[in-house]
Amino acid sequence: MALEFTTVSWSIKQMLRMIERETITFDYPIQRAEGQWKGNQSSLLMDSLSRNYPIPALYFVGDKEEILVEKKGKQVPEKIVIRSCLDGKQRLTNIRSFIIGEFSLDTNLKDVKVDGIDYELAGKTFDELDEVIQDLILSRTLLTYTIDGELVTDEEIEDLLYRLNNGTPMTLQQKSKALMGIEWASTINKLGNHPFIHELAAFSKTQLRTEGHITALVQTMMMLDKGFEYKNVTQSVISEYMQSFRTDSESKMELLEKVRGAMDYLTNVLTRKESTLLRKIHFPMVLMTAIDAQEQNIEHDQFAEWMMYFKEAIKPQQEQTIIEEYDVPTNYREFMGSGSTDKSKAIGRLNEMKRHMKEYVKIYFGVKQS
Template sequence: MDRSTQPRTIKQYKAMYEKGTVNFDHVMQRSYGHWDIKQQSKWIHSLAINWPVPQIMARPMKETVTINGKEQLMNVYYMLEGKQRSLSTFYFLDDEYKLSPKTKPAKIDGIEYEMADKSFSELDEEVQEAILSYSLSIMSVDATDEEVEELFFRWNSGSPLNKTQQGRAIMGTDWAIRFDELSNHPFIKEKSSFSATELKRATHEEAFKQTMLVLDTNDDASSFSAPSLLDYTERFKEDSENKLAIFQHFLPVFDYLDVAFDKKEKVLFKKIHFPASFIAGKYALDNDIHPEEFYDWAQQFKHDFNKPESATIKTKYKDFMGQGSTHKAKVFGRISEMTRHLESYFTNKKFVNTDLIEILKKRKVRNT
């Protein structure tokens, strides 16, 4: 298999497409339309600010092309990789869609130009020129049909990033470091309900974000689903002071829970229960409830919601599980029911908590 790489500006590349020497109909290519407006806008913005982008790959094949009424034998480049990027660019240049209202300004030569909610013709000339003059790297692959099939298999056999993993790039390095600190806490690694596979897929980070969203009075998101959490991640930088204040609650509560549970808690800290159980732990810590007493309550709560016929304290917690469990009403319903159960359990109880601070110190945990 031979390969070579040639640079082409966006303007030159579109001219090839219009001339008929670029073709996106290779049988192995998926259909156009898999990108939403946010993905298209991110791509166009990358071109405008001259950021590095992945190369485009094509298989050249000799075909007869009619140009200016004359038939010519030329290389037609059948695109193997880059269809969504290419057509998103061409359609934008033809004013077939506007960029997302959330598109950031393009900074060119130290000057910022607005791009949000604009078509190509509505952009400033400087931005138009930056896009048209962007130099793409196009790799030509001289390969057999069998080799092309093998290429597609290899390109698509990797594990794609899920929404939570994508969020790391969006939240930035500082927040990724903070989430690593939470992920590496002994409570998460040794006591929480997340399996090894879930930890690899960053399922626990999705639970962290759901919990942050519960505590976040600056945000009114109606869903706690993965796509909604990805949108929430985008707001970390613009609301950093508030988000950091929310983050400060996590480590002290994790420290408390690490003391309360001496082994893996297989139920309450699964993803679906995590926000409610975290809020319960925070309530206990804030009210000086002894970790051992909190553990005893946790066992009672599990019994009461799993076996309502013999429950000591009746709870409707299960009514807020099942289908649509990431909807705001169900998330807050679970939190409300778990907190109500916790408060009922500890009503009129007397505690001897003078040794709580010493327990935390001995375990080398935080007391802040």
């Protein structure tokens, strides 16, 4: 069945009001996070608005909600449409950010001519622009397409988003999240918002923006999943794994809960951000080692002591400062470096980290292996 859209053009001023009233939202599960644009992309958009250049259309999914409004002194029910942004989030959020003063324009922008008069843009915030340019930006209309959420399936929405982004620099991981399904994308997003990720792990701002933390979480699940034969731990294979979630929901949920439990455990182990062992390359291995530790009933402080020891043990010998002699040696570094996404290297890191942890707690804490 062909999809049917409602087409409306709204001014930027109207759309900002809708955002404030939350009748336009940006929390659709398979949407990318804010902050995807780099460099002067935001400034170029404002420059385009000022010069009356065409701006690509925006796409929404509309859902009706009933609210109470006051009419003639009485509270009466009224249905309104809440529009969840499918495509155009970066444009709208950057426009809003500029108008509320969160950034200034690039200093290399040229003046814009309006009715024969030149107006300066370079280096200015919205409030610093001439009123003529402010009015011009606020009055610009943007074309929107809204599809009725009651008349479209999740699969059709996923397919639409995939097609809309197929020609833009959306990462492979972000495209794959669209194909894993709305319900699973929402679940994975929630897992990615775990405090452990943002307060204790060592993901950079760029990795968080491009959802590298989601990749690391899914890699952990993939390596735990005995029902999936993976060739390596590259992004393409992880993305292939993500597409299997719809057909194997029950076992995937069990794996997800194991990963969540490992992050809960590690949140009690660590007191500050771990910048070495919780880098992306080591992150899945630490989580899977923590799962083993939970099964062995290893105390939080025991695991914390092992982490400190292991972190020092995997440094190059000339950089080791805390521990002079290692009763539990490790060859973990052999599985790092070139080819680290090979399956043999990934499994090598995992097995060696788990072996070292178990050996350490056996020697120092007398923990017997079950």
